[in-house]
Amino acid sequence: MENVSNISKLFYTWIILFIVWLAFTSTLAIEEVVTGLLVSLIVALLSFRFFTGTGLGIFAPKKIFYLIQYFFVFIGALIKANFHVAKIVLSPKLPINPGIVEFETKLKSDFAKMVLANSITLTPGTFTVDIVENRFYIHWLEVSVTDEESVYKEIAEGFEKILLKIYE
Amino acid sequence: MNVFFIIIMGIIMLAGVFAVIRFIKGPTTADRVVALDNLSTIVVATLIFMGFVFQRFIYIDVSLIYAVLGFIGVLTIARYLEGGI
Amino acid sequence: METVLLYLGYFFVSLGAAFLFLGAFGIFRMPDFYTRLQAGTKSSTLGAMSLILGVGLMQPEWFFKTVIIIIFIAISNPISSHALARGAYKTHQKPLTDTIDAYEEVTEENKNKNEEE
Structure with missing residues:
Protein backbone atom coordinates (compact mmCIF):
# COMPACT_ATOMS: atom_id res chain seq x y z
CA MET A 1 0.00 0.00 0.00
CA GLU A 2 2.61 2.59 1.08
CA ASN A 3 5.12 1.88 -1.68
CA VAL A 4 3.26 3.49 -4.56
CA SER A 5 5.67 5.35 -6.84
CA ASN A 6 5.19 9.03 -7.56
CA ILE A 7 4.97 8.39 -11.32
CA SER A 8 2.00 6.10 -10.86
CA LYS A 9 0.28 8.62 -8.60
CA LEU A 10 0.93 11.41 -11.10
CA PHE A 11 -0.52 9.47 -14.02
CA TYR A 12 -3.59 8.44 -12.01
CA THR A 13 -4.28 12.07 -11.03
CA TRP A 14 -3.73 13.23 -14.61
CA ILE A 15 -6.18 10.67 -16.03
CA ILE A 16 -8.93 11.46 -13.50
CA LEU A 17 -8.56 15.23 -14.00
CA PHE A 18 -8.61 14.84 -17.78
CA ILE A 19 -11.82 12.76 -17.64
CA VAL A 20 -13.43 15.48 -15.52
CA TRP A 21 -12.29 18.09 -18.07
CA LEU A 22 -13.83 16.09 -20.94
CA ALA A 23 -17.12 15.78 -19.07
CA PHE A 24 -17.16 19.53 -18.42
CA THR A 25 -16.47 20.66 -21.97
CA SER A 26 -18.47 17.82 -23.60
CA THR A 27 -16.64 18.17 -26.95
CA LEU A 28 -13.78 16.37 -28.70
CA ALA A 29 -12.55 19.44 -30.64
CA ILE A 30 -8.76 19.33 -30.92
CA GLU A 31 -8.09 22.70 -29.22
CA GLU A 32 -10.19 21.75 -26.20
CA VAL A 33 -8.49 18.36 -25.83
CA VAL A 34 -4.95 19.79 -26.05
CA THR A 35 -5.73 22.58 -23.59
CA GLY A 36 -7.31 20.03 -21.27
CA LEU A 37 -4.26 17.76 -21.39
CA LEU A 38 -1.95 20.67 -20.52
CA VAL A 39 -4.11 22.14 -17.75
CA SER A 40 -4.78 18.79 -16.11
CA LEU A 41 -1.04 17.96 -16.25
CA ILE A 42 -0.19 21.22 -14.45
CA VAL A 43 -2.84 20.66 -11.78
CA ALA A 44 -1.77 17.02 -11.42
CA LEU A 45 1.88 18.06 -10.91
CA LEU A 46 0.82 20.41 -8.12
CA SER A 47 -1.57 18.05 -6.34
CA PHE A 48 -0.73 14.37 -6.94
CA ARG A 49 0.81 13.88 -3.50
CA PHE A 50 -2.48 14.54 -1.70
CA PHE A 51 -4.90 13.41 -4.39
CA THR A 52 -4.44 9.65 -4.19
CA GLY A 53 -2.95 6.91 -2.09
CA THR A 54 -3.45 4.06 -4.56
CA GLY A 55 -2.03 5.21 -7.90
CA LEU A 56 -2.61 3.23 -11.08
CA GLY A 57 -2.91 -0.04 -9.12
CA ILE A 58 -6.62 0.63 -8.80
CA PHE A 59 -7.12 -0.06 -12.54
CA MET B 1 -44.50 24.43 -19.73
CA ASN B 2 -46.95 21.63 -19.14
CA VAL B 3 -48.90 20.57 -16.07
CA PHE B 4 -46.25 18.01 -15.04
CA PHE B 5 -43.58 20.67 -14.59
CA ILE B 6 -45.90 22.86 -12.53
CA ILE B 7 -46.75 19.95 -10.20
CA ILE B 8 -43.06 19.10 -9.72
CA MET B 9 -42.22 22.73 -8.96
CA GLY B 10 -45.08 22.82 -6.44
CA ILE B 11 -43.76 19.74 -4.60
CA ILE B 12 -40.24 21.18 -4.47
CA MET B 13 -41.61 24.52 -3.20
CA LEU B 14 -43.47 22.71 -0.43
CA ALA B 15 -40.19 21.01 0.56
CA GLY B 16 -38.54 24.44 0.67
CA VAL B 17 -41.32 25.75 2.92
CA PHE B 18 -40.80 22.94 5.47
CA ALA B 19 -37.03 23.56 5.49
CA VAL B 20 -37.60 27.30 6.02
CA ILE B 21 -39.98 26.60 8.93
CA ARG B 22 -37.25 24.52 10.60
CA PHE B 23 -34.76 27.30 9.86
CA ILE B 24 -36.95 29.85 11.64
CA LYS B 25 -37.89 27.59 14.59
CA GLY B 26 -34.34 26.56 15.44
CA PRO B 27 -33.95 25.85 18.42
CA THR B 28 -30.12 25.74 18.16
CA THR B 29 -27.61 26.99 15.61
CA ALA B 30 -26.85 23.46 14.46
CA ASP B 31 -30.52 22.82 13.61
CA ARG B 32 -30.57 25.98 11.51
CA VAL B 33 -27.45 24.91 9.65
CA VAL B 34 -29.03 21.52 8.86
CA ALA B 35 -32.04 23.29 7.38
CA LEU B 36 -29.74 25.60 5.41
CA ASP B 37 -27.74 22.65 4.05
CA ASN B 38 -30.95 20.96 2.96
CA LEU B 39 -32.18 24.19 1.35
CA SER B 40 -28.99 24.54 -0.66
CA THR B 41 -29.37 20.97 -1.98
CA ILE B 42 -32.97 21.79 -2.94
CA VAL B 43 -31.82 24.97 -4.73
CA VAL B 44 -29.18 23.06 -6.72
CA ALA B 45 -31.72 20.49 -7.89
CA THR B 46 -34.28 23.19 -8.69
CA LEU B 47 -31.81 25.24 -10.73
CA ILE B 48 -31.03 22.27 -12.93
CA PHE B 49 -34.70 21.48 -13.36
CA MET B 50 -35.45 25.12 -14.27
CA GLY B 51 -32.58 25.03 -16.74
CA PHE B 52 -34.35 22.15 -18.44
CA VAL B 53 -37.77 23.81 -18.37
CA PHE B 54 -36.49 27.10 -19.83
CA GLN B 55 -33.86 25.40 -22.07
CA ARG B 56 -30.93 27.43 -20.67
CA PHE B 57 -27.64 25.55 -20.45
CA ILE B 58 -26.03 28.22 -18.27
CA TYR B 59 -28.19 27.18 -15.26
CA ILE B 60 -26.15 23.98 -14.98
CA ASP B 61 -22.90 25.87 -14.46
CA VAL B 62 -24.56 28.19 -11.96
CA SER B 63 -25.88 25.24 -9.97
CA LEU B 64 -22.46 23.55 -9.92
CA ILE B 65 -20.86 26.67 -8.46
CA TYR B 66 -23.74 26.99 -6.00
CA ALA B 67 -23.18 23.39 -4.86
CA VAL B 68 -19.44 24.00 -4.30
CA LEU B 69 -20.02 27.24 -2.40
CA GLY B 70 -22.75 25.71 -0.25
CA PHE B 71 -20.48 22.79 0.64
CA ILE B 72 -17.65 25.11 1.66
CA GLY B 73 -20.04 27.29 3.65
CA VAL B 74 -21.41 24.38 5.67
CA LEU B 75 -17.89 23.06 6.32
CA THR B 76 -16.85 26.50 7.58
CA ILE B 77 -19.80 26.71 9.98
CA ALA B 78 -19.10 23.16 11.22
CA ARG B 79 -15.49 24.13 11.84
CA TYR B 80 -16.66 27.21 13.73
CA LEU B 81 -18.97 25.12 15.95
CA GLU B 82 -16.05 22.81 16.70
CA GLY B 83 -13.99 25.78 17.89
CA GLY B 84 -11.43 25.72 15.04
CA ILE B 85 -11.72 29.37 13.97
CA MET C 1 -35.91 5.62 -28.15
CA GLU C 2 -36.35 9.31 -27.38
CA THR C 3 -39.81 8.84 -25.93
CA VAL C 4 -38.53 6.00 -23.73
CA LEU C 5 -35.80 8.31 -22.39
CA LEU C 6 -38.36 11.07 -21.90
CA TYR C 7 -40.66 8.87 -19.83
CA LEU C 8 -37.72 7.49 -17.82
CA GLY C 9 -36.76 11.12 -17.19
CA TYR C 10 -40.29 11.92 -16.01
CA PHE C 11 -40.14 8.95 -13.64
CA PHE C 12 -36.80 9.96 -12.10
CA VAL C 13 -37.79 13.61 -11.80
CA SER C 14 -41.00 12.76 -9.93
CA LEU C 15 -39.16 10.31 -7.66
CA GLY C 16 -36.52 12.98 -6.95
CA ALA C 17 -39.10 15.64 -6.11
CA ALA C 18 -40.91 13.23 -3.79
CA PHE C 19 -37.70 12.39 -1.90
CA LEU C 20 -36.68 16.05 -1.64
CA PHE C 21 -40.07 16.70 -0.07
CA LEU C 22 -39.67 13.74 2.33
CA GLY C 23 -36.23 15.00 3.38
CA ALA C 24 -37.52 18.47 4.22
CA PHE C 25 -40.56 16.98 5.95
CA GLY C 26 -38.25 14.75 8.00
CA ILE C 27 -36.21 17.76 9.09
CA PHE C 28 -39.45 19.43 10.12
CA ARG C 29 -40.82 16.44 12.07
CA MET C 30 -37.90 14.71 13.80
CA PRO C 31 -37.43 15.34 17.55
CA ASP C 32 -33.70 16.17 17.88
CA PHE C 33 -30.69 17.38 15.94
CA TYR C 34 -29.11 14.01 15.06
CA THR C 35 -32.32 12.39 13.85
CA ARG C 36 -33.02 15.49 11.75
CA LEU C 37 -29.59 15.15 10.21
CA GLN C 38 -30.34 11.48 9.39
CA ALA C 39 -33.57 12.25 7.56
CA GLY C 40 -32.18 15.35 5.88
CA THR C 41 -28.98 13.83 4.51
CA LYS C 42 -30.30 10.57 3.12
CA SER C 43 -33.48 11.77 1.49
CA SER C 44 -32.16 15.02 0.08
CA THR C 45 -29.08 13.30 -1.36
CA LEU C 46 -31.04 10.64 -3.22
CA GLY C 47 -33.74 13.16 -4.15
CA ALA C 48 -31.29 15.60 -5.75
CA MET C 49 -29.36 12.79 -7.44
CA SER C 50 -32.48 11.29 -8.96
CA LEU C 51 -33.94 14.63 -10.09
CA ILE C 52 -30.69 15.64 -11.79
CA LEU C 53 -30.39 12.21 -13.43
CA GLY C 54 -33.92 12.63 -14.74
CA VAL C 55 -33.01 15.96 -16.35
CA GLY C 56 -29.88 14.36 -17.83
CA LEU C 57 -32.03 11.64 -19.42
CA MET C 58 -34.55 14.08 -20.86
CA GLN C 59 -31.79 16.27 -22.34
CA PRO C 60 -29.08 13.81 -23.52
CA GLU C 61 -26.59 16.56 -24.56
CA TRP C 62 -26.31 17.58 -20.90
CA PHE C 63 -25.81 14.07 -19.62
CA PHE C 64 -22.08 14.19 -18.76
CA LYS C 65 -22.29 17.46 -16.90
CA THR C 66 -25.23 16.23 -14.86
CA VAL C 67 -23.24 13.10 -13.98
CA ILE C 68 -20.43 15.33 -12.64
CA ILE C 69 -22.90 17.20 -10.44
CA ILE C 70 -24.42 13.90 -9.22
CA ILE C 71 -20.98 12.59 -8.21
CA PHE C 72 -20.17 15.85 -6.47
CA ILE C 73 -23.42 15.76 -4.48
CA ALA C 74 -22.94 12.09 -3.56
CA ILE C 75 -19.48 12.87 -2.14
CA SER C 76 -20.02 16.30 -0.58
CA ASN C 77 -23.38 15.84 1.16
CA PRO C 78 -22.33 13.05 3.57
CA ILE C 79 -19.05 14.84 4.34
CA SER C 80 -20.73 18.12 5.22
CA SER C 81 -23.32 16.48 7.47
CA HIS C 82 -20.62 14.38 9.14
CA ALA C 83 -18.65 17.57 9.88
CA LEU C 84 -21.82 19.20 11.21
CA ALA C 85 -22.57 16.28 13.55
CA ARG C 86 -19.06 16.43 14.99
CA GLY C 87 -19.19 20.19 15.37
CA ALA C 88 -22.57 20.03 17.06
CA TYR C 89 -21.40 17.37 19.53
CA LYS C 90 -18.55 19.67 20.53
CA THR C 91 -21.07 22.41 21.38
CA HIS C 92 -22.62 20.02 23.96
CA GLN C 93 -25.58 19.07 21.82
CA LYS C 94 -26.46 15.76 23.51
CA PRO C 95 -28.28 13.15 21.44
CA LEU C 96 -31.74 12.10 22.53
CA THR C 97 -31.28 8.48 23.62
CA ASP C 98 -32.68 5.77 25.90
CA THR C 99 -30.00 3.17 25.17
CA ILE C 100 -26.36 4.03 24.54
CA ASP C 101 -24.07 6.98 23.81
CA ALA C 102 -20.62 5.52 23.15
CA TYR C 103 -19.18 8.79 21.84
CA GLU C 104 -19.56 10.55 25.17
CA GLU C 105 -16.56 8.89 26.82
CA VAL C 106 -14.31 9.92 23.91
CA THR C 107 -15.11 13.59 24.28
CA GLU C 108 -14.74 13.29 28.07
CA GLU C 109 -11.31 11.70 27.64
CA ASN C 110 -10.22 14.45 25.26
CA LYS C 111 -11.35 17.10 27.70
CA ASN C 112 -9.35 15.53 30.54
CA LYS C 113 -6.28 15.20 28.33
CA ASN C 114 -6.48 18.86 27.34
CA GLU C 115 -6.78 19.93 30.94
CA GLU C 116 -3.72 17.90 31.96
CA GLU C 117 -1.59 19.58 29.29
Whole structure:
Protein backbone atom coordinates (compact mmCIF):
# COMPACT_ATOMS: atom_id res chain seq x y z
CA MET A 1 0.00 0.00 0.00
CA GLU A 2 2.61 2.59 1.08
CA ASN A 3 5.12 1.88 -1.68
CA VAL A 4 3.26 3.49 -4.56
CA SER A 5 5.67 5.35 -6.84
CA ASN A 6 5.19 9.03 -7.56
CA ILE A 7 4.97 8.39 -11.32
CA SER A 8 2.00 6.10 -10.86
CA LYS A 9 0.28 8.62 -8.60
CA LEU A 10 0.93 11.41 -11.10
CA PHE A 11 -0.52 9.47 -14.02
CA TYR A 12 -3.59 8.44 -12.01
CA THR A 13 -4.28 12.07 -11.03
CA TRP A 14 -3.73 13.23 -14.61
CA ILE A 15 -6.18 10.67 -16.03
CA ILE A 16 -8.93 11.46 -13.50
CA LEU A 17 -8.56 15.23 -14.00
CA PHE A 18 -8.61 14.84 -17.78
CA ILE A 19 -11.82 12.76 -17.64
CA VAL A 20 -13.43 15.48 -15.52
CA TRP A 21 -12.29 18.09 -18.07
CA LEU A 22 -13.83 16.09 -20.94
CA ALA A 23 -17.12 15.78 -19.07
CA PHE A 24 -17.16 19.53 -18.42
CA THR A 25 -16.47 20.66 -21.97
CA SER A 26 -18.47 17.82 -23.60
CA THR A 27 -16.64 18.17 -26.95
CA LEU A 28 -13.78 16.37 -28.70
CA ALA A 29 -12.55 19.44 -30.64
CA ILE A 30 -8.76 19.33 -30.92
CA GLU A 31 -8.09 22.70 -29.22
CA GLU A 32 -10.19 21.75 -26.20
CA VAL A 33 -8.49 18.36 -25.83
CA VAL A 34 -4.95 19.79 -26.05
CA THR A 35 -5.73 22.58 -23.59
CA GLY A 36 -7.31 20.03 -21.27
CA LEU A 37 -4.26 17.76 -21.39
CA LEU A 38 -1.95 20.67 -20.52
CA VAL A 39 -4.11 22.14 -17.75
CA SER A 40 -4.78 18.79 -16.11
CA LEU A 41 -1.04 17.96 -16.25
CA ILE A 42 -0.19 21.22 -14.45
CA VAL A 43 -2.84 20.66 -11.78
CA ALA A 44 -1.77 17.02 -11.42
CA LEU A 45 1.88 18.06 -10.91
CA LEU A 46 0.82 20.41 -8.12
CA SER A 47 -1.57 18.05 -6.34
CA PHE A 48 -0.73 14.37 -6.94
CA ARG A 49 0.81 13.88 -3.50
CA PHE A 50 -2.48 14.54 -1.70
CA PHE A 51 -4.90 13.41 -4.39
CA THR A 52 -4.44 9.65 -4.19
CA GLY A 53 -2.95 6.91 -2.09
CA THR A 54 -3.45 4.06 -4.56
CA GLY A 55 -2.03 5.21 -7.90
CA LEU A 56 -2.61 3.23 -11.08
CA GLY A 57 -2.91 -0.04 -9.12
CA ILE A 58 -6.62 0.63 -8.80
CA PHE A 59 -7.12 -0.06 -12.54
CA ALA A 60 -6.27 -3.78 -12.24
CA PRO A 61 -9.19 -5.76 -13.77
CA LYS A 62 -9.97 -7.61 -10.54
CA LYS A 63 -10.23 -4.35 -8.59
CA ILE A 64 -12.42 -2.80 -11.28
CA PHE A 65 -14.77 -5.76 -10.92
CA TYR A 66 -14.99 -5.20 -7.16
CA LEU A 67 -15.49 -1.45 -7.67
CA ILE A 68 -18.49 -2.16 -9.90
CA GLN A 69 -19.84 -4.66 -7.38
CA TYR A 70 -19.39 -2.06 -4.63
CA PHE A 71 -21.27 0.50 -6.72
CA PHE A 72 -24.30 -1.77 -7.06
CA VAL A 73 -24.30 -2.76 -3.37
CA PHE A 74 -24.10 0.93 -2.51
CA ILE A 75 -26.96 2.01 -4.80
CA GLY A 76 -29.15 -0.81 -3.42
CA ALA A 77 -28.43 0.26 0.17
CA LEU A 78 -29.11 3.92 -0.70
CA ILE A 79 -32.55 3.16 -2.13
CA LYS A 80 -33.42 0.89 0.80
CA ALA A 81 -32.30 3.65 3.21
CA ASN A 82 -34.62 6.15 1.61
CA PHE A 83 -37.71 3.99 1.79
CA HIS A 84 -36.78 3.23 5.40
CA VAL A 85 -36.56 6.94 6.27
CA ALA A 86 -39.75 7.64 4.31
CA LYS A 87 -41.59 5.00 6.33
CA ILE A 88 -40.40 6.50 9.63
CA VAL A 89 -41.14 10.10 8.66
CA LEU A 90 -44.63 9.36 7.36
CA SER A 91 -45.77 7.11 10.21
CA PRO A 92 -47.69 9.21 12.77
CA LYS A 93 -45.95 7.79 15.89
CA LEU A 94 -42.28 8.24 14.82
CA PRO A 95 -41.00 4.74 15.77
CA ILE A 96 -37.38 5.62 16.67
CA ASN A 97 -34.94 4.50 19.35
CA PRO A 98 -31.76 6.50 18.68
CA GLY A 99 -28.29 6.12 20.21
CA ILE A 100 -24.57 6.29 19.36
CA VAL A 101 -22.73 2.96 18.99
CA GLU A 102 -19.09 2.15 18.18
CA PHE A 103 -17.11 -0.51 16.32
CA GLU A 104 -13.58 -1.16 15.14
CA THR A 105 -12.58 -1.36 11.46
CA LYS A 106 -9.88 -3.44 9.79
CA LEU A 107 -9.24 -0.91 7.02
CA LYS A 108 -5.90 0.90 7.12
CA SER A 109 -5.80 3.58 4.42
CA ASP A 110 -7.48 6.91 5.14
CA PHE A 111 -9.25 7.01 1.79
CA ALA A 112 -10.87 3.61 2.35
CA LYS A 113 -12.06 4.77 5.78
CA MET A 114 -13.57 7.86 4.17
CA VAL A 115 -15.42 5.73 1.60
CA LEU A 116 -16.72 3.43 4.35
CA ALA A 117 -17.85 6.41 6.45
CA ASN A 118 -19.71 7.96 3.52
CA SER A 119 -21.36 4.66 2.67
CA ILE A 120 -22.49 4.16 6.25
CA THR A 121 -23.91 7.68 6.28
CA LEU A 122 -26.05 6.93 3.24
CA THR A 123 -27.34 3.50 4.34
CA PRO A 124 -30.45 2.66 6.39
CA GLY A 125 -30.74 4.40 9.75
CA THR A 126 -27.02 4.88 10.40
CA PHE A 127 -24.80 7.93 10.39
CA THR A 128 -21.05 8.39 11.04
CA VAL A 129 -20.38 10.96 13.77
CA ASP A 130 -16.61 10.60 14.16
CA ILE A 131 -13.60 8.41 13.34
CA VAL A 132 -10.87 8.20 15.98
CA GLU A 133 -7.93 6.17 14.61
CA ASN A 134 -9.74 2.96 13.66
CA ARG A 135 -12.87 3.30 15.77
CA PHE A 136 -16.08 4.44 14.11
CA TYR A 137 -18.80 6.22 16.13
CA ILE A 138 -22.19 5.69 14.53
CA HIS A 139 -25.49 7.38 15.29
CA TRP A 140 -28.20 4.77 14.82
CA LEU A 141 -31.93 5.44 14.51
CA GLU A 142 -33.11 2.04 15.75
CA VAL A 143 -30.60 0.58 18.20
CA SER A 144 -31.20 -3.17 18.44
CA VAL A 145 -27.79 -4.40 19.69
CA THR A 146 -25.07 -2.55 21.59
CA ASP A 147 -21.98 -4.82 21.81
CA GLU A 148 -19.26 -4.17 19.24
CA GLU A 149 -19.28 -7.56 17.48
CA SER A 150 -22.93 -7.53 16.53
CA VAL A 151 -22.91 -3.81 15.71
CA TYR A 152 -20.07 -4.48 13.28
CA LYS A 153 -21.95 -7.39 11.72
CA GLU A 154 -25.14 -5.38 11.41
CA ILE A 155 -23.73 -2.16 9.95
CA ALA A 156 -20.36 -2.48 8.29
CA GLU A 157 -19.59 -6.04 7.28
CA GLY A 158 -21.15 -6.00 3.80
CA PHE A 159 -19.25 -2.89 2.69
CA GLU A 160 -15.99 -3.67 4.43
CA LYS A 161 -15.60 -7.09 2.83
CA ILE A 162 -15.53 -5.51 -0.64
CA LEU A 163 -13.43 -2.50 0.41
CA LEU A 164 -10.76 -4.79 1.92
CA LYS A 165 -10.37 -6.46 -1.46
CA ILE A 166 -10.06 -3.12 -3.28
CA TYR A 167 -7.75 -1.14 -1.01
CA GLU A 168 -5.57 -3.64 0.88
CA MET B 1 -44.50 24.43 -19.73
CA ASN B 2 -46.95 21.63 -19.14
CA VAL B 3 -48.90 20.57 -16.07
CA PHE B 4 -46.25 18.01 -15.04
CA PHE B 5 -43.58 20.67 -14.59
CA ILE B 6 -45.90 22.86 -12.53
CA ILE B 7 -46.75 19.95 -10.20
CA ILE B 8 -43.06 19.10 -9.72
CA MET B 9 -42.22 22.73 -8.96
CA GLY B 10 -45.08 22.82 -6.44
CA ILE B 11 -43.76 19.74 -4.60
CA ILE B 12 -40.24 21.18 -4.47
CA MET B 13 -41.61 24.52 -3.20
CA LEU B 14 -43.47 22.71 -0.43
CA ALA B 15 -40.19 21.01 0.56
CA GLY B 16 -38.54 24.44 0.67
CA VAL B 17 -41.32 25.75 2.92
CA PHE B 18 -40.80 22.94 5.47
CA ALA B 19 -37.03 23.56 5.49
CA VAL B 20 -37.60 27.30 6.02
CA ILE B 21 -39.98 26.60 8.93
CA ARG B 22 -37.25 24.52 10.60
CA PHE B 23 -34.76 27.30 9.86
CA ILE B 24 -36.95 29.85 11.64
CA LYS B 25 -37.89 27.59 14.59
CA GLY B 26 -34.34 26.56 15.44
CA PRO B 27 -33.95 25.85 18.42
CA THR B 28 -30.12 25.74 18.16
CA THR B 29 -27.61 26.99 15.61
CA ALA B 30 -26.85 23.46 14.46
CA ASP B 31 -30.52 22.82 13.61
CA ARG B 32 -30.57 25.98 11.51
CA VAL B 33 -27.45 24.91 9.65
CA VAL B 34 -29.03 21.52 8.86
CA ALA B 35 -32.04 23.29 7.38
CA LEU B 36 -29.74 25.60 5.41
CA ASP B 37 -27.74 22.65 4.05
CA ASN B 38 -30.95 20.96 2.96
CA LEU B 39 -32.18 24.19 1.35
CA SER B 40 -28.99 24.54 -0.66
CA THR B 41 -29.37 20.97 -1.98
CA ILE B 42 -32.97 21.79 -2.94
CA VAL B 43 -31.82 24.97 -4.73
CA VAL B 44 -29.18 23.06 -6.72
CA ALA B 45 -31.72 20.49 -7.89
CA THR B 46 -34.28 23.19 -8.69
CA LEU B 47 -31.81 25.24 -10.73
CA ILE B 48 -31.03 22.27 -12.93
CA PHE B 49 -34.70 21.48 -13.36
CA MET B 50 -35.45 25.12 -14.27
CA GLY B 51 -32.58 25.03 -16.74
CA PHE B 52 -34.35 22.15 -18.44
CA VAL B 53 -37.77 23.81 -18.37
CA PHE B 54 -36.49 27.10 -19.83
CA GLN B 55 -33.86 25.40 -22.07
CA ARG B 56 -30.93 27.43 -20.67
CA PHE B 57 -27.64 25.55 -20.45
CA ILE B 58 -26.03 28.22 -18.27
CA TYR B 59 -28.19 27.18 -15.26
CA ILE B 60 -26.15 23.98 -14.98
CA ASP B 61 -22.90 25.87 -14.46
CA VAL B 62 -24.56 28.19 -11.96
CA SER B 63 -25.88 25.24 -9.97
CA LEU B 64 -22.46 23.55 -9.92
CA ILE B 65 -20.86 26.67 -8.46
CA TYR B 66 -23.74 26.99 -6.00
CA ALA B 67 -23.18 23.39 -4.86
CA VAL B 68 -19.44 24.00 -4.30
CA LEU B 69 -20.02 27.24 -2.40
CA GLY B 70 -22.75 25.71 -0.25
CA PHE B 71 -20.48 22.79 0.64
CA ILE B 72 -17.65 25.11 1.66
CA GLY B 73 -20.04 27.29 3.65
CA VAL B 74 -21.41 24.38 5.67
CA LEU B 75 -17.89 23.06 6.32
CA THR B 76 -16.85 26.50 7.58
CA ILE B 77 -19.80 26.71 9.98
CA ALA B 78 -19.10 23.16 11.22
CA ARG B 79 -15.49 24.13 11.84
CA TYR B 80 -16.66 27.21 13.73
CA LEU B 81 -18.97 25.12 15.95
CA GLU B 82 -16.05 22.81 16.70
CA GLY B 83 -13.99 25.78 17.89
CA GLY B 84 -11.43 25.72 15.04
CA ILE B 85 -11.72 29.37 13.97
CA MET C 1 -35.91 5.62 -28.15
CA GLU C 2 -36.35 9.31 -27.38
CA THR C 3 -39.81 8.84 -25.93
CA VAL C 4 -38.53 6.00 -23.73
CA LEU C 5 -35.80 8.31 -22.39
CA LEU C 6 -38.36 11.07 -21.90
CA TYR C 7 -40.66 8.87 -19.83
CA LEU C 8 -37.72 7.49 -17.82
CA GLY C 9 -36.76 11.12 -17.19
CA TYR C 10 -40.29 11.92 -16.01
CA PHE C 11 -40.14 8.95 -13.64
CA PHE C 12 -36.80 9.96 -12.10
CA VAL C 13 -37.79 13.61 -11.80
CA SER C 14 -41.00 12.76 -9.93
CA LEU C 15 -39.16 10.31 -7.66
CA GLY C 16 -36.52 12.98 -6.95
CA ALA C 17 -39.10 15.64 -6.11
CA ALA C 18 -40.91 13.23 -3.79
CA PHE C 19 -37.70 12.39 -1.90
CA LEU C 20 -36.68 16.05 -1.64
CA PHE C 21 -40.07 16.70 -0.07
CA LEU C 22 -39.67 13.74 2.33
CA GLY C 23 -36.23 15.00 3.38
CA ALA C 24 -37.52 18.47 4.22
CA PHE C 25 -40.56 16.98 5.95
CA GLY C 26 -38.25 14.75 8.00
CA ILE C 27 -36.21 17.76 9.09
CA PHE C 28 -39.45 19.43 10.12
CA ARG C 29 -40.82 16.44 12.07
CA MET C 30 -37.90 14.71 13.80
CA PRO C 31 -37.43 15.34 17.55
CA ASP C 32 -33.70 16.17 17.88
CA PHE C 33 -30.69 17.38 15.94
CA TYR C 34 -29.11 14.01 15.06
CA THR C 35 -32.32 12.39 13.85
CA ARG C 36 -33.02 15.49 11.75
CA LEU C 37 -29.59 15.15 10.21
CA GLN C 38 -30.34 11.48 9.39
CA ALA C 39 -33.57 12.25 7.56
CA GLY C 40 -32.18 15.35 5.88
CA THR C 41 -28.98 13.83 4.51
CA LYS C 42 -30.30 10.57 3.12
CA SER C 43 -33.48 11.77 1.49
CA SER C 44 -32.16 15.02 0.08
CA THR C 45 -29.08 13.30 -1.36
CA LEU C 46 -31.04 10.64 -3.22
CA GLY C 47 -33.74 13.16 -4.15
CA ALA C 48 -31.29 15.60 -5.75
CA MET C 49 -29.36 12.79 -7.44
CA SER C 50 -32.48 11.29 -8.96
CA LEU C 51 -33.94 14.63 -10.09
CA ILE C 52 -30.69 15.64 -11.79
CA LEU C 53 -30.39 12.21 -13.43
CA GLY C 54 -33.92 12.63 -14.74
CA VAL C 55 -33.01 15.96 -16.35
CA GLY C 56 -29.88 14.36 -17.83
CA LEU C 57 -32.03 11.64 -19.42
CA MET C 58 -34.55 14.08 -20.86
CA GLN C 59 -31.79 16.27 -22.34
CA PRO C 60 -29.08 13.81 -23.52
CA GLU C 61 -26.59 16.56 -24.56
CA TRP C 62 -26.31 17.58 -20.90
CA PHE C 63 -25.81 14.07 -19.62
CA PHE C 64 -22.08 14.19 -18.76
CA LYS C 65 -22.29 17.46 -16.90
CA THR C 66 -25.23 16.23 -14.86
CA VAL C 67 -23.24 13.10 -13.98
CA ILE C 68 -20.43 15.33 -12.64
CA ILE C 69 -22.90 17.20 -10.44
CA ILE C 70 -24.42 13.90 -9.22
CA ILE C 71 -20.98 12.59 -8.21
CA PHE C 72 -20.17 15.85 -6.47
CA ILE C 73 -23.42 15.76 -4.48
CA ALA C 74 -22.94 12.09 -3.56
CA ILE C 75 -19.48 12.87 -2.14
CA SER C 76 -20.02 16.30 -0.58
CA ASN C 77 -23.38 15.84 1.16
CA PRO C 78 -22.33 13.05 3.57
CA ILE C 79 -19.05 14.84 4.34
CA SER C 80 -20.73 18.12 5.22
CA SER C 81 -23.32 16.48 7.47
CA HIS C 82 -20.62 14.38 9.14
CA ALA C 83 -18.65 17.57 9.88
CA LEU C 84 -21.82 19.20 11.21
CA ALA C 85 -22.57 16.28 13.55
CA ARG C 86 -19.06 16.43 14.99
CA GLY C 87 -19.19 20.19 15.37
CA ALA C 88 -22.57 20.03 17.06
CA TYR C 89 -21.40 17.37 19.53
CA LYS C 90 -18.55 19.67 20.53
CA THR C 91 -21.07 22.41 21.38
CA HIS C 92 -22.62 20.02 23.96
CA GLN C 93 -25.58 19.07 21.82
CA LYS C 94 -26.46 15.76 23.51
CA PRO C 95 -28.28 13.15 21.44
CA LEU C 96 -31.74 12.10 22.53
CA THR C 97 -31.28 8.48 23.62
CA ASP C 98 -32.68 5.77 25.90
CA THR C 99 -30.00 3.17 25.17
CA ILE C 100 -26.36 4.03 24.54
CA ASP C 101 -24.07 6.98 23.81
CA ALA C 102 -20.62 5.52 23.15
CA TYR C 103 -19.18 8.79 21.84
CA GLU C 104 -19.56 10.55 25.17
CA GLU C 105 -16.56 8.89 26.82
CA VAL C 106 -14.31 9.92 23.91
CA THR C 107 -15.11 13.59 24.28
CA GLU C 108 -14.74 13.29 28.07
CA GLU C 109 -11.31 11.70 27.64
CA ASN C 110 -10.22 14.45 25.26
CA LYS C 111 -11.35 17.10 27.70
CA ASN C 112 -9.35 15.53 30.54
CA LYS C 113 -6.28 15.20 28.33
CA ASN C 114 -6.48 18.86 27.34
CA GLU C 115 -6.78 19.93 30.94
CA GLU C 116 -3.72 17.90 31.96
CA GLU C 117 -1.59 19.58 29.29
